[in-house]
Amino acid sequence: MLLGLGAEVLWPADFLAERLQYLLGSALFSMGGILVAVCITEFRRAGTNFQTHKPTNALITGGPYRISRNPIYIALSIAHLGISVVADSGWTMAMLIPALAVIRFGVIAREEKYLEAKFGDEYRYYKNTVRRWL
Secondary structure (H helix, E strand, O other): OHHHHHHHHHOOOOOOOHHHHHHHHHHHHHHHHHHHHHHHHHHHHHOOOOOOOOOOOOOOOOHHHHOOOOHHHHHHHHHHHHHHHHOOOHHHHHOHHHHHHHHHHHHHHHHHHHHHHHHOHHHHHHHHHOOOOO
16 A cells, blocks of 8 residues: 555546545545454454454354455455545555455465364355355
8 A cells, every 4th residue: 555655646646536535535444444343343252363363263254254254354455445545546546456466365375274274164164155255
């Protein structure tokens, strides 16, 4: 995101009317924040950690996790879009693509391997019945 904002300073890539950028951007950022809060509530309800560097004690399959295996990453992507829109920065929006690639191949792949080793068949069933994204 910072690379996109830096590129925006050097080569502006505005794409929205000012009134729309603040309304739409704020709505997207808020939606992302609300979704993160709902996901964290699911982790707390299950009595497990939501930080990726701490071990998990339970497999979360309720709430937003019924629809996507990675709703927090979706929420953060929506928030990223919101910031991009508020900044009216095509560059920042474009940086979401490499960020998602890093998340998918660098973070999610490692998390899925960990969850499969920890929860075995229960996670494999969940993985086969719930989409990664949407």
